[in-house]
Amino acid sequence: MHWINWVIVVVYLAVVIVDGLRRTRGTKDIEGYFLASRSLPWWAVGLSVMATQISAVTLIGTTGQGATDGMRFVQFYFGLPIAMVLLGVTIVPFLHKAKVYTAYEFLERRFDPKTRSLTSLLFLLSRGMSCGTIIAAPAVVLSAIFGWDLIWCVLLIGLPTIIYTVLGGVEAIAWADVKQMVIIVGALLAIVVVLIIRLPVPLDDALRVAGSTGRLRVFDFSFSLTETYTFWSGILGGTFLMLSYFGTDQSQVQRYLAARSVDEARSSLLMSAYWKIPLQALILLIGVLVFLFYTFSPAPLLYNPRHDAQLRERQPAEYAMLESRYTAALAARDQAAREAAASSEPAALTNFTQQNASVESVRKEALAAAAKATGESSRDVNYIIPRLVLDHLPMGFAGIFLAAVLAAAMSSIAAELNSLSTASVVDFYQRWYRPSAGSTELLNAGKLATALWGVFACVVALYAATLGSLIEVVNRFGSFFYGSILGVFMLAMMKRATAFGAFAGLLTGMGAVAAVSFGAPQISFLWHNVIGAVVVVVVGTVLSLGNRPQPSMTNA
Numbered sequence: 001m002h003w004i005n006w007v008i009v010v011v012y013l014a015v016v017i018v019d020g021l022r023r024t025r026g027t028k029d030i031e032g033y034f035l036a037s038r039s040l041p042w043w044a045v046g047l048s049v050m051a052t053q054i055s056a057v058t059l060i061g062t063t064g065q066g067a068t069d070g071m072r073f074v075q076f077y078f079g080l081p082i083a084m085v086l087l088g089v090t091i092v093p094f095l096h097k098a099k100v101y102t103a104y105e106f107l108e109r110r111f112d113p114k115t116r117s118l119t120s121l122l123f124l125l126s127r128g129m130s131c132g133t134i135i136a137a138p139a140v141v142l143s144a145i146f147g148w149d150l151i152w153c154v155l156l157i158g159l160p161t162i163i164y165t166v167l168g169g170v171e172a173i174a175w176a177d178v179k180q181m182v183i184i185v186g187a188l189l190a191i192v193v194v195l196i197i198r199l200p201v202p203l204d205d206a207l208r209v210a211g212s213t214g215r216l217r218v219f220d221f222s223f224s225l226t227e228t229y230t231f232w233s234g235i236l237g238g239t240f241l242m243l244s245y246f247g248t249d250q251s252q253v254q255r256y257l258a259a260r261s262v263d264e265a266r267s268s269l270l271m272s273a274y275w276k277i278p279l280q281a282l283i284l285l286i287g288v289l290v291f292l293f294y295t296f297s298p299a300p301l302l303y304n305p306r307h308d309a310q311l312r313e314r315q316p317a318e319y320a321m322l323e324s325r326y327t328a329a330l331a332a333r334d335q336a337a338r339e340a341a342a343s344s345e346p347a348a349l350t351n352f353t354q355q356n357a358s359v360e361s362v363r364k365e366a367l368a369a370a371a372k373a374t375g376e377s378s379r380d381v382n383y384i385i386p387r388l389v390l391d392h393l394p395m396g397f398a399g400i401f402l403a404a405v406l407a408a409a410m411s412s413i414a415a416e417l418n419s420l421s422t423a424s425v426v427d428f429y430q431r432w433y434r435p436s437a438g439s440t441e442l443l444n445a446g447k448l449a450t451a452l453w454g455v456f457a458c459v460v461a462l463y464a465a466t467l468g469s470l471i472e473v474v475n476r477f478g479s480f481f482y483g484s485i486l487g488v489f490m491l492a493m494m495k496r497a498t499a500f501g502a503f504a505g506l507l508t509g510m511g512a513v514a515a516v517s518f519g520a521p522q523i524s525f526l527w528h529n530v531i532g533a534v535v536v537v538v539v540g541t542v543l544s545l546g547n548r549p550q551p552s553m554t555n556a
Helices: 003-026 030-038 042-053 056-069 071-077 080-089 091-098 103-110 113-146 150-167 170-198 203-211 231-248 250-257 262-296 305-314 316-342 346-374 381-392 397-433 439-464 470-492 499-519 526-544
Strands: none
Touching: 003 170, 003 397, 030 439, 042 170, 042 250, 042 262, 056 071, 056 113, 056 170, 056 262, 056 381, 056 397, 071 231, 071 262, 080 091, 080 231, 080 262, 091 103, 091 231, 091 250, 091 262, 103 113, 103 250, 103 397, 103 470, 113 150, 113 250, 113 381, 113 397, 113 439, 113 470, 113 499, 150 397, 150 439, 170 262, 170 397, 203 262, 203 316, 203 346, 231 250, 231 470, 231 526, 250 262, 250 397, 262 316, 262 381, 305 316, 305 346, 316 346, 381 397, 397 439, 470 499, 470 526, 499 526
């Protein structure tokens, strides 16, 4: 990579880190460290909420998803606006007025300590694994760029971020998120412009070609429990996932608990309701444009350069045969694409889709051969956008993109680690081990917990990087836990729900999700959120019948 790109990366990261450390002066006590003394403006909280989601996973995994699968992934977010409105009138005002540090503290006031602890433990497991996936995304980029082993790339990203997070607090993280959003949106728009300019045919003609492969299809109104991205899975499963994520996940709750007031907390969530879907559509569109770019330009046989080199070295004859077939298939597809772009005849588009299928068939064989040769998963969707940026974008653009990826990763990882530390200290260390601990002791415990969770996330990252599309991996991890956690908070809003019903319902809900996940793996993970929440509410309600009701939520 050219030295100018490195200058861009170093300068941006230096600005973010120096400014973040400058803001640590308000982190001398536990409230300043975990909640920024509840002083953040709504727009900063809103950008921080969005930035926590738009991590390096999004820049890498979602663009790769768009290149291979098209726009239909955006249906995943159709439930977001519904969830934000519901949260604004339910959980947000209750949690903010309760002056709690974690969402799970509230469950003890409503139910009992064991329900609080179990729910917090489930959060720690799910978010700890998701944090590892967020580290894996930039590690994949560095591995693709320099050919370094993945473990060194994970440590390069993880260790500095752990140090930065231990020293800083949620205020430093939130303001870093604001800068992150600026550079991410700028980098995305720059890539869009470059890709459009590089197309050898008019944009509308190119999009018609992409549409023939189904990549511009946004809506799928079929109802299927086995299909992940449909309108109904987004509206139903997506709403339950977003309700749980934004309403019960400490990494998000901690953001609006740091807002100045309930109204500002609501406004911060509505920012995501308005802007998340258009921004996600832009990211997926970049993936479609990447597909078009490689349709009219030679595309790598394998986007993962390390697997490409290993397959070439270990199976030279097989690699040569695949490469020859792939080159011929690419040439035929390029010609068919140009003919389809110049003609509105259905036959031309049909011919292109057939030639594209031939290219994908050879690629599938190459991926299988690479998996056999390396003994690793060969799904390379996470390498598509890094290869494009490094091989084809003008000087300076690679530096901007890499700065965006690293900054997004550091900011998101820092946010996750801070929320994990908060739940660990408040829900376990202070609640069960040191109830009388002072602010200084809790602050030191929080920093130690941050470091330990950082090490755990680095270990998970090594595994997560081999699981395919990282954006899907994050949501699979979350969906295993989120529905059941949401069910407990739904019970908390029911006056007659009891502590026994809530705890038994939570256990039953997790059992039901586990049974579906391992016993019926064909059911899409988005429906796990619905299953978990419904089972918890139904079981908890039934078991609460005839028992003495707990205090109402409004009196908690």
